[in-house]
Amino acid sequence: MRLIQNMCTIAEYPTPGSSGSAAAASIDCCLSAVSGRRLVKIAVVGASGVGKTALVVRFLTKRFIGDYERNAGNLYTRQVQIEGETLAIQVQDTPGVQIHEQGLSCNEQLNRCIRWADAVVIVFSIIDYKSYELISQLHQHVQQLHPGARLPVVIVANKADLLHIKQVEPQHGLQLANMLGCTFYEVSVSENYNDVYNAFHVLCKEVSHKQQVASTPEKRRTSLIPRPKSPNMQDLKRRFKQALSAKVRTVTSV
Numbered sequence: 001m002r003l004i005q006n007m008c009t010i011a012e013y014p015t016p017g018s019s020g021s022a023a024a025a026s027i028d029c030c031l032s033a034v035s036g037r038r039l040v041k042i043a044v045v046g047a048s049g050v051g052k053t054a055l056v057v058r059f060l061t062k063r064f065i066g067d068y069e070r071n072a073g074n075l076y077t078r079q080v081q082i083e084g085e086t087l088a089i090q091v092q093d094t095p096g097v098q099i100h101e102q103g104l105s106c107n108e109q110l111n112r113c114i115r116w117a118d119a120v121v122i123v124f125s126i127i128d129y130k131s132y133e134l135i136s137q138l139h140q141h142v143q144q145l146h147p148g149a150r151l152p153v154v155i156v157a158n159k160a161d162l163l164h165i166k167q168v169e170p171q172h173g174l175q176l177a178n179m180l181g182c183t184f185y186e187v188s189v190s191e192n193y194n195d196v197y198n199a200f201h202v203l204c205k206e207v208s209h210k211q212q213v214a215s216t217p218e219k220r221r222t223s224l225i226p227r228p229k230s231p232n233m234q235d236l237k238r239r240f241k242q243a244l245s246a247k248v249r250t251v252t253s254v
């Protein structure tokens with residue numbers, strides 16, 4: 001797998017529907033401007049300090065570095081093989097979601113990232129109960145920003161290497177994910193690459209299937225609609241003669 005580009009910001013990419021018709025927008029958004037390949041866009045969201053940046057960096061580089069720039073919010077692109085097809089995948093790291101007494105507070109930058117995405121990874125840390133409590137509201141918020149379409153979401157419980165100081169039972173994460181209809185992964189970004197890879201891979205697959213289904217009816221429709229035949233002059237002449245003689249008959253009978 002190849003890292004193509006990094007360190008771009010979300011503002012450089014058009015939001016779906018920002019130009020042209022809805023159909024044109026959906027086609028535009030399914031193709032990568034970088035490689036011309038089908039594109040899958042993933043936003044990684046969650047509370048601060050749960051390991052979002054570590055997760056993204058681990059997925060992209062296979063490495064765990066341990067210390068990351070706070071609230072970087074970078075966009076990364078790479079290619080990934082899904083069921084024999086090479087797709088371009090863009091991963092948007094985001095600043096931590098703020099929690100207030102009234103509930104969730106998402107700034108416009110974060111909302112823009114969520115609207116832009118084809119799929120979302122919601123991360124919490126098993127050593128931070130507050131980050132777990134946020135999941136339901138965050139999931140609801142994500143779906144509200146995509147009205148009319150259920151966005152694929154994977155819930156990732158991170159820091160599984162710190163079980164001895166856990167505040168959240170892993171099975172509670174699983175139960176919540178089941179309730180919300182999401183796939184669930186418990187990972188330790190610091191200790192294991194495979195689980196991280198699988199979480200992104202499953203999401204890419206789900207988006208890829210959705211894109212294929214969305215494009216199929218259009219293709220089928222165009223192949224089912226009969227093309228207008230070029231006018232057949234012989235047939236036109238015959239029909240004209242028929243119409244003329246019928247008129248003549250009517251006139252004679254009167």
Ligand SMILES: Nc1nc2c(ncn2[C@@H]2O[C@H](COP(=O)(O)OP(=O)(O)O)[C@@H](O)[C@H]2O)c(=O)[nH]1
Nearest residue numbers: 048049050051052053054066068159188189190
């Ligand atoms: N022990 C442990 N620490 C982790 C793990 N993932 C991330 N961290 C640490 O958690 C802290 C916050 O990570 P970061 O990726 O910056 O969190 P973000 O604010 O959600 O982007 C950093 O010190 C990371 O090294 C993990 O799986 N295990």
Ligand SMILES: [Mg+2]
Nearest residue numbers: 052053071072
């Ligand atoms: Mg971060």
